[in-house]
Amino acid sequence: xxxxxxxxxxxxxxxxxxxxxxxxxxxxxxxxxxxxxxxxxxxxxxxxxxxxxxxxxxxxxxxxxxxxxxxxxxxxxxxxxxxxxxxxxxxxxxxxxxxxxxxxxxxxxxxxxxxxxxxxxxxxxxxxxxxxxxxxxxxxxxxxxxxxxxxxxxxxxxxxxxxxxxxxxxxxxxxxxxxxxxxxxxxxxxxxxxxxxxxxxxxxxxxxxxxxxxxxxxxxxxxxxxxxxxxxxxxxxxxxxxxxxxxxxxxxxxxxxxxxxxxxxxxxxxxxxx
Amino acid sequence: xxxxxxxxxxxxxxxxxxxxxxxxxxxxxxxxxxxxxxxxxxxxxxxxxxxxxxxxxxxxxxxxxxxxxxxxxxxxxxxxxxxxxxxxxxxxxxxxxxxxxxxxxxxxxxxxxxxxxxxxxxxxxxxxxxxxxxxxxxxxxxxxxxxxxxxxxxxxxxxxxxxxxxxxxxxxxxxxxxxxxxxxxxxxxxxxxxxxxxxxxxxxxxxxxxxxxxxxxxxxxxxxxxxxxxxxxxxxxxxxxxxxxxxxxxxxxxxxxxxxxxxxxxxxxxxxxx
Numbered sequence: 030x031x032x033x034x035x036x037x038x039x040x041x042x043x044x045x046x047x048x049x050x051x052x053x054x055x056x057x058x059x060x061x062x063x064x065x066x067x068x069x070x071x072x073x074x075x076x077x078x079x080x081x082x083x084x085x086x087x088x089x090x091x092x093x094x095x096x097x098x099x100x101x102x103x104x105x106x107x108x109x110x111x112x113x114x115x116x117x118x119x120x121x122x123x124x125x126x127x128x129x130x131x132x133x134x135x136x137x138x139x140x141x142x143x144x145x146x147x148x149x150x151x152x153x154x155x156x157x158x159x160x161x162x163x164x165x166x167x168x169x170x171x172x173x174x175x176x177x178x179x180x181x182x183x184x185x186x187x188x189x190x191x192x193x194x195x196x197x198x199x200x201x202x203x204x205x206x207x208x209x210x211x212x213x214x215x216x217x218x219x220x221x222x223x224x225x226x227x228x229x230x231x232x233x234x235x236x237x238x239x240x241x242x243x244x245x246x247x248x249x250x251x252x253x254x255x256x257x258x259x260x261x262x263x264x265x266x267x268x269x270x271x272x273x274x275x276x277x278x279x280x281x282x283x284x285x286x287x288x289x290x291x292x293x294x295x296x297x298x299x300x301x302x303x
Numbered sequence: 304x305x306x307x308x309x310x311x312x313x314x315x316x317x318x319x320x321x322x323x324x325x326x327x328x329x330x331x332x333x334x335x336x337x338x339x340x341x342x343x344x345x346x347x348x349x350x351x352x353x354x355x356x357x358x359x360x361x362x363x364x365x366x367x368x369x370x371x372x373x374x375x376x377x378x379x380x381x382x383x384x385x386x387x388x389x390x391x392x393x394x395x396x397x398x399x400x401x402x403x404x405x406x407x408x409x410x411x412x413x414x415x416x417x418x419x420x421x422x423x424x425x426x427x428x429x430x431x432x433x434x435x436x437x438x439x440x441x442x443x444x445x446x447x448x449x450x451x452x453x454x455x456x457x458x459x460x461x462x463x464x465x466x467x468x469x470x471x472x473x474x475x476x477x478x479x480x481x482x483x484x485x486x487x488x489x490x491x492x493x494x495x496x497x498x499x500x501x502x503x504x505x506x507x508x509x510x511x512x513x514x515x516x517x518x519x520x521x522x523x524x525x526x527x528x529x530x531x532x533x534x535x536x537x538x539x540x541x542x543x544x545x546x547x548x549x550x551x552x553x554x555x556x557x558x559x560x561x562x563x564x565x566x567x568x569x570x571x572x573x574x575x576x577x
Contacts, residue, residue, distance in 0.1 A: 051405075051406070053405075053409075089402075089406055089409075091400075091402060091406045091407070091409035091410045091413065092406075092409055094375075094409070094410070094413040094417075095409045095410075095412045095413045095416075095417055096417065097375065097379060097413075097417045097418070098372055098375050098376050098379065101368075101371065101372050101375045102372050105371060105372065123402075123406075125400060125401050125402045125426070126365075126399060127399050127401060127426045127428075127448075128363075128365060128397075128399045129451065129453040129455075130453065131325075131327075132325070132363055132365045132366075132397075133365070135327075135363075135365035135366050135368070135369045136365045136368070136369075138369045139365065139368040139369045139371075142369075143368075143369055143370065143371045144371070152399070152401045152426040152428045152429075153428065153458075153459060154401075154426045154427065154428045154448060154459060154460065155426075155448070155451050155453060155455065155456060155458075155459075155460070156453070156454075156455025156456060156457070156458030156459055156460070157455040157458055158453045158454065158455040159455075174401075174428060174429070177403065177429050179403040179404065179429060179430070179432045180430075180432065181403075181429065181430025181431040181432040181433075182429060182430060183430070184427075184429075184430030184431055184477055184478075185427060185428060185429075185430055185470070185473065185474065185477070186428065186429070186430070188464055188465075188470075188473065189464065189465040190462055190463065190464055190465060191462075191463040191464060191465055191467075193465075196459070196462075196470065199459065199462065200459065203458055203459070204458075
């Protein structure tokens with residue numbers, strides 16, 4: 030998918046919502062717990078209910094790997110299901126991979142050949158060698174960690190370098206030369222909305238994947254105000270507030286309502302800032 | 304396992320070798336290619352052949368994930384096999400994970416509960432939040448990326464900070480306060496052997512996991528000279544040079560010979576520097 034196609038989907042759906050599929054077996058509705066393939070069945074219902082209101086899904090690999098082989102199967106089935114039934118939707122494997130050389134190539138193969146996602150989240154610590162193999166795939170993306178919303182982002186990410194920039198700013202400056210706006214986007218934590226202005230000075234045209242709205246305390250209107258560019262340039266993720274909106278038999282309907290409410294807010298923000 | 308137990312194993316085996324199980328389905332011996340469970344069968348033979356000469360195994364997750372469900376099964380079976388048949392051996396899941404909060408907890412669960420490894424490689428980019436959940440498990444370890452051996456390590460890792468230290472030095476200084484020498488070790492690339500002296504000034508007592516000897520060009524004697532401490536403090540990894548020592552039916556015998564030769568060199572170095 031190109032950035033223009035992603036923008037067309039955003040305009041068509043009036044939404045820049047990414048639904049995080051952080052599906053925790055311990056948090057499934059009671060009637061699904063212990064049933065065969067419960068994670069996939071849960072995801073399938075969530076996906077069909079929320080697809081009208083979002084443009085991306087972000088399965089978080091940690092939640093699948095924790096169940097071992099069964100978890101990996103549920104991840105693969107989830108990706109296949111989205112591809113087959115909602116082919117316009119962008120899929121981000123939230124895997125935070127970060128290795129080099131032939132290992133990095135194997136990770137790219139995992140996510141772009143063995144499974145079929147559009148993008149993978151990557152840690153920039155080891156530099157270009159981590160990201161380059163992912164940029165070799167036409168139409169696929171690297172989603173690079175820049176500034177995250179957690180407390181210990183201050184341990185290293187916001188540390189000042191000798192040239193006066195902060196580490197996450199250096200990551201943006203350096204890594205934005207590796208690819209294009211059609212194959213690179215950045216993770217920028219929503220609790221740092223005030224930093225979005227300075228980030229937009231460094232990468233005005235790239236898409237940003239913004240986690241941390243909702244449960245982690247970021248404000249959607251601040252994100253739109255400081256982060257939106259002329260082609261939206263935002264994917265805002267919400268996980269728990271949508272997929273666990275209700276824990277009963279009507280969990281999918283509740284998820285749809287929660288996603289619809291976010292879409293409605295996003296629609297107004299698109300009117301306001303685009 | 305404690306650091307003292309690891310040191311006792313090193314002394315008993317006269318070896319600080321870690322064998323990297325980067326098992327690539329495309330590089331298997333011809334007679335194994337396409338057989339059921341070929342990756343696990345290959346690993347099993349390699350493990351039984353090399354276990355007398357090494358103190359650790361390091362399966363690289365990328366190579367398993369690239370085969371999807373079958374790959375994940377081969378990884379789990381490999382770990383179980385080592386545990387059951389060579390219980391003194393330290394197992395490092397080379398996964399380069401790096402996430403936060405409940406996601407990081409899920410990764411810790413994956414590797415310390417769903418599978419049963421001793422340590423996981425972690426990227427420090429997001430700070431303490433990435434590492435903390437792994438330190439909650441008694442006897443388990445976090446193996447944190449510090450200075451890697453790849454060309455683009457210079458993109459960020461060796462960048463100078465405002466206080467005059469380099470990023471990897473800051474990572475060592477800050478993260479060595481999070482845990483102890485019994486639950487934290489560091490990845491330090493062997494091609495940077497001259498930097499080991501300065502690294503040892505920051506973390507004199509921690510174990511280092513040193514990849515990059517052999518195929519990636521580092522010198523084992525330099526690593527021992529500059530990196531060894533009073534309890535050895537080194538695990539030196541070799542992957543391809545051992546597991547692909549021969550591509551025929553006698554691949555396991557060839558791997559044993561390659562591992563034995565490294566052990567012999569390590570034995571001399573232990574005599575010299577310990």
